[in-house]
Amino acid sequence: xxxxxxxxxxxxxxxxxxxxxxxxxxxxxxxxxxxxxxxxxxxxxxxxxxxxxxxxxxxxxxxxxxxxxxxxxxxxxxxxxxxxxxxxxxxxxxxxxxxxxxxxxxxxxxxxxxxxxxxxxxxxxxxxxxxxxxxxxxxxxxxxxxxxxxxxxxxxxxxxxxxxxxxxxxxxxxxxxxxxxxxxxxxxxxxxxxxxxxxxxxxxxxxxxxxxxxxxxxxxxxxxxxxxxxxxxxxxxxxxxxxxxxxxxxxxxxxxxxxxxxxxxxxxxxxxxxxxxxxxxxxxxxxxxxxxxxxxxxxxxxxxxxxxxxxxxxxxxxxxxxxxxxxxxxxxxxxxxxxxxxxxxxxxxxxxxxxxxxxxxxxxxxxxxxxxxxxxxxxxxxxxxxxxxxxxxxxxxxxxxxxxxxxxxxxxxxxxxxxxxxxxxxxxxxxxxxxxxxxxx
Amino acid sequence: xxxxxxxxxxxxxxxxxxxxxxxxxxxxxxxxxxxxxxxxxxxxxxxxxxxxxxxxxxxxxxxxxxxxxxxxxxxxxxxxxxxxxxxxxxxxxxxxxxxxxxxxxxxxxxxxxxxxxxxxxxxxxxxxxxxxxxxxxxxxxxxxxxxxxxxxxxxxxxxxxxxxxxxxxxxxxxxxxxxxxxxxxxxxxxxxxxxxxxxxxxxxxxxxxxxxxxxxxxxxxxxxxxxxxxxxxxxxxxxxxxxxxxxxxxxxxxxxxxxxxxxxxxxxxxxxxxxxxxxxxxxxxxxxxxxx
Numbered sequence: 001x002x003x004x005x006x007x008x009x010x011x012x013x014x015x016x017x018x019x020x021x022x023x024x025x026x027x028x029x030x031x032x033x034x035x036x037x038x039x040x041x042x043x044x045x046x047x048x049x050x051x052x053x054x055x056x057x058x059x060x061x062x063x064x065x066x067x068x069x070x071x072x073x074x075x076x077x078x079x080x081x082x083x084x085x086x087x088x089x090x091x092x093x094x095x096x097x098x099x100x101x102x103x104x105x106x107x108x109x110x111x112x113x114x115x116x117x118x119x120x121x122x123x124x125x126x127x128x129x130x131x132x133x134x135x136x137x138x139x140x141x142x143x144x145x146x147x148x149x150x151x152x153x154x155x156x157x158x159x160x161x162x163x164x165x166x167x168x169x170x171x172x173x174x175x176x177x178x179x180x181x182x183x184x185x186x187x188x189x190x191x192x193x194x195x196x197x198x199x200x201x202x203x204x205x206x207x208x209x210x211x212x213x214x215x216x217x218x219x220x221x222x223x224x225x226x227x228x229x230x231x232x233x234x235x236x237x238x239x240x241x242x243x244x245x246x247x248x249x250x251x252x253x254x255x256x257x258x259x260x261x262x263x264x265x266x267x268x269x270x271x272x273x274x275x276x277x278x279x280x281x282x283x284x285x286x287x288x289x290x291x292x293x294x295x296x297x298x299x300x301x302x303x304x305x306x307x308x309x310x311x312x313x314x315x316x317x318x319x320x321x322x323x324x325x326x327x328x329x330x331x332x333x334x335x336x337x338x339x340x341x342x343x344x345x346x347x348x349x350x351x352x353x354x355x356x357x358x359x360x361x362x363x364x365x366x367x368x369x370x371x372x373x374x375x376x377x378x379x380x381x382x383x384x385x386x387x388x389x390x391x392x393x394x395x396x397x398x399x400x401x402x403x404x405x406x407x408x409x410x411x412x413x414x415x416x417x418x419x420x421x422x423x424x425x426x427x428x429x430x431x432x433x434x435x436x437x438x439x440x441x
Numbered sequence: 442x443x444x445x446x447x448x449x450x451x452x453x454x455x456x457x458x459x460x461x462x463x464x465x466x467x468x469x470x471x472x473x474x475x476x477x478x479x480x481x482x483x484x485x486x487x488x489x490x491x492x493x494x495x496x497x498x499x500x501x502x503x504x505x506x507x508x509x510x511x512x513x514x515x516x517x518x519x520x521x522x523x524x525x526x527x528x529x530x531x532x533x534x535x536x537x538x539x540x541x542x543x544x545x546x547x548x549x550x551x552x553x554x555x556x557x558x559x560x561x562x563x564x565x566x567x568x569x570x571x572x573x574x575x576x577x578x579x580x581x582x583x584x585x586x587x588x589x590x591x592x593x594x595x596x597x598x599x600x601x602x603x604x605x606x607x608x609x610x611x612x613x614x615x616x617x618x619x620x621x622x623x624x625x626x627x628x629x630x631x632x633x634x635x636x637x638x639x640x641x642x643x644x645x646x647x648x649x650x651x652x653x654x655x656x657x658x659x660x661x662x663x664x665x666x667x668x669x670x671x672x673x674x675x676x677x678x679x680x681x682x683x684x685x686x687x688x689x690x691x692x693x694x695x696x697x698x699x700x701x702x703x704x705x706x707x708x709x710x711x712x713x714x715x716x717x718x719x720x721x722x723x724x725x726x727x728x729x730x731x732x733x
Contacts (some may be wrong), residue, residue: 039490042663045481109542109659140713141581142574149573149595193689220542224487227693247541250626252665273543275571336586389713 030074031056034295041253041292044228047262055081075295082293086261086268087285093214093269094241099132099177100184101210105203105216105238107230108191111246113143115218115272116188117150118280119244122270123184124156125278132182133158134173136166136206137190147188154277166190170206187212194233196205207238215240216269221248223256240264245288246272249279255292295438328382331414332374335367369402373410376400385414465508467500476500479511486731488694489664489725492701512728518697519724523681523706527617528652532610534618536568536603536644537683538636538673539657541624544685544711546575548657549621550582551711551719557588563618566606567592568599568639569623579621585716598622599635600642607646618653627672640677653680655708658685660693670699679703684722685711692731 038048059077104112123129133151137143151158161169176441177185184391192199217240245257248271396402483493499514527533537545557563557620569575576592583590591606610618625632643650656679687710696707707722
């Protein structure tokens, strides 16, 4: 874990180093990096191009705030623009008619059926509504059974009808709801490709018959370049009212959210964050922006760090770091400071370069173990780790309830970290690194 | 390599026929602007920033007809077509793995239909006991293909389903067992371990099994596919990819990066919703479509 962390941090240090004055050149390089990052996030190429043109013209006019590097400022501007674009206007559901009708549409496998059930559960729990689910996907084998099972598990009735005629099912369902007093009807339709003329006509007709209050298109967050074409076509034919982005519990960057919003102007209303039926969230533009950009918000990191860290202690620590007198006491102190800021992963997410790295997993449990081990050291051992011999290790292991090899590993990590810090110090003296990144004035 | 050269020769013949857009772009020599257009085309096909840059770099550096360079680069990246393997000692076992909604159950059904048609004795195993009605869905496919389905109830232990299916195949002279597993995001460690367990159970019954572990990938997804392939490969060792939903307008260009980085070939493509809409992957045709 620590080897990884060191790697990530040194990467972040590189990005954080000061660059002095803003030049067209260093913005151009940052711009290239942002572009690459957006493309890796599967934001549609044409959207990236247009969006970045706009942002760049804005960024070039702006002055760099003191104590922030041009890179940081640029990333911040991009981030703000992304939030702006993703946010804005209405995000809630507009359910005026009684019964209100919600139509779920989208490509195959995007998660319509699951979202339909999640939405029913959400409306029931959060808004006290009395929903009816309608199984109107008559094509995919067992799609109806799937919705029936899901409905049962959240105690929401599912209208099935004659299983063959999707128009009849939709129409009868609305009458059924009126009769039974269901005040919101969620219609699950079949997945379809936007180029499948026959199927697109089918969903148009269903929309015509039911006059939905909301037509929500479900988008898989893993979607690639082409899905924005599907979104545009669904919107052209159905005039959708918003999107639900699914499978965000994975590690996809979700660029499709940006592309879809950019091209159609329609809001993202919900996100799916797990397989359980209560794992539906309202949409937060800021979270999505940072996920898509994948570069973190340097400025907010600095702000957050400044807010939370004890300035004096950090200055002292920095001095010690520079002299490479880093002891386990400092280690412990650092852990405490980090914990104050929230989970380590949430802090790491804010460091540019980190979220981009693949496979990063911060085991928060391990941090607790590390703390336990350090707590089991004597004062002397913490200040002077060199004296920790085998018998001391054994005692520490017993005291912390961890294994001997874990203790040894931690001490090894500590030595590596010390070495690394020494190298940083040297580089800095030679002026290769610029300012130490976490410096507080 | 001989095979590859054959393919390249084959491509030469179609020089003016296929590859409409890309080829007309670079005819008459390349310029920086034209290269940018090619890169745009590649990026819009989900080839991804790194691999498309690699391709453009090749075009910039290598001498000769730029059309040839582009084609050959793509063909070299994809390599020789590879087919599904059969176990010398029956039964042959295929497991289908992938994230949610990629098309595993549909692919299982189509595969069963195909090999049943070819005269093999096939069974399907419903090892997705998690998703509501996944078992019913597979049973419906079993009906269409005329193939029995080994299934337990929802929520059952998937290792036990796999065990029963392979055991049944061994004692009844079944040629092919196709195991449909639950969709799982590769980021969920516990679910990945469940998959590993299925494989352990199978290999205990019959060594060198499963014969094929196929990752089912939706062609409409983007760069996350590479990470999926990486993690699934690490966990259960992939032997190939089934690229589904290629009947839409998505090109599936991310398979270039997967082959380049991980060496995993695409073996099958899904091009529609009916039973016969599953084809062997053809590098030649894929490259055509990519550059169309």
